[in-house]
Amino acid sequence: MNAKVNISNRAGASFPVRRMDFEFGEVARYWAGDDAGLTHFMTALSALFPEGEQFFVDSTRAVRKNPKLSDPDLQREISAFIGQEAMHSKEHLAFNSSAQAYGYDVRTMENQTAKVIKTGTKVVAQLLKPFGFSKEMIDLTGTCALEHFTAVIASELLQNKHVQAIFNNKTMYQLWMWHAIEENEHKAVVFDVYTAMYGRGLKAYGMRATAMILAMTLIFITQSYFTAQLMKTDRKLTLKDSKYMLKFMYGRKGFITRQIPELLDFFRPNFHPNDSNTDQLLADWKLKLGF
Known part of the structure; x- marks a missing residue:
């Protein structure tokens, strides 16, 4: 492991918190497959995470003191x-x-991501308020949808050796694999919070289905825009320089394309994140990374 790792367990939760201290000083300009398009695609994803992760935290903290979430085990998972x-x-x-x-x-x-999240949730909250949907519910269901998206990406990343091979830099390889492991470790937490709060009725299902459509639309537009901006900075916003990345990500068996069926699984009325069992996959990867 090319990082200092400090592991703590939050009062007996089913997964630990690992404090990582990666050093990015030696990361090359094009660290993904020596290709500008692949590198900028992944960097554009990374640009979404700081504000996106903070949104997840804020949405969960906003409801965690609700009496419906008093179960000690669930509180440990939330922490x-x-x-x-x-x-x-x-x-x-x-x-x-x-x-x-x-x-x-x-x-x-990063700042633009914050504006997209803030504006998107505010508009939806205003539109749905007359129908009895609270801002807390909208934020939490948006988090459910986005957590499913990140968990699916993470699972594919941990299974797809073709994608793993693009990480030329050891630090970037470990960053993304560590992140992928943890996204699968906690993939059910917010969904369990949401169902404990709002149940599995038609209203709760309709809200999360709507949230998934809106979240995927906003992610695709925002991440694509960021990728284009990064390519433009390098004067590589051309079909020639983007062609390999587009095929790699969106081709018939591309990294993103392969995930569509599992992403759509979220729309099943009886869906639960743990329906996709990744326990052995995580065990193998934790052993591989020395966790």
Whole structure:
């Protein structure tokens, strides 16, 4: 492990909080497959994480004192979830700063992500308030949808050797694999909070289905815009320079394309994140990374 690892368990939660201290000083400009398109695609994803993870934390904290969430086991899971997400935000901020040093304005992208989240949730809250949907419910269901998205990406990353092979830099490899492990460790926490709060009735289902559609639309638009901006900075916003990345990510068997069926699984009325069992996958990867 090319990082200092400090592991703590939040009062007996089913997963620990690992404090990572990665060093990004030696990360090359094009650290993913020596390719600008692949590197900028992944950097654009990273630009979403600091504000996105903070949104997850804030949404969960806003409801955690509700009597419906008084179960001690669930409270321990919430604490560990918040701890892991805080570490993800910390490390992606550090990586984003290293990308900033190459002349990429990732800090502005982080700020734009915050505006997209704030504006999106505010507009939805105003539109749905007359129908009895609270801001807390909207934020939490948005977090459920986005947590499913990150868990699916993480699972694919841990299973797809073709994608793993693009990480030329050891630090970046470990950053993304550590993040992927933890996204799968806590993938059910917010969903369990949401169902404890709002149940599984038609109203709760309709809200989370709507949230998934809106979240995926906003992510696709925002992340694509960020990728294009990064490519433009390098004067590589051309079909020639983007062609390999587009095929790798969105081709018939591309990294993103392969995830569509599992992403759509969220729309099943009886869906639960743990329906996709990744226990052995996580055990193998934790052993591999020395956790």
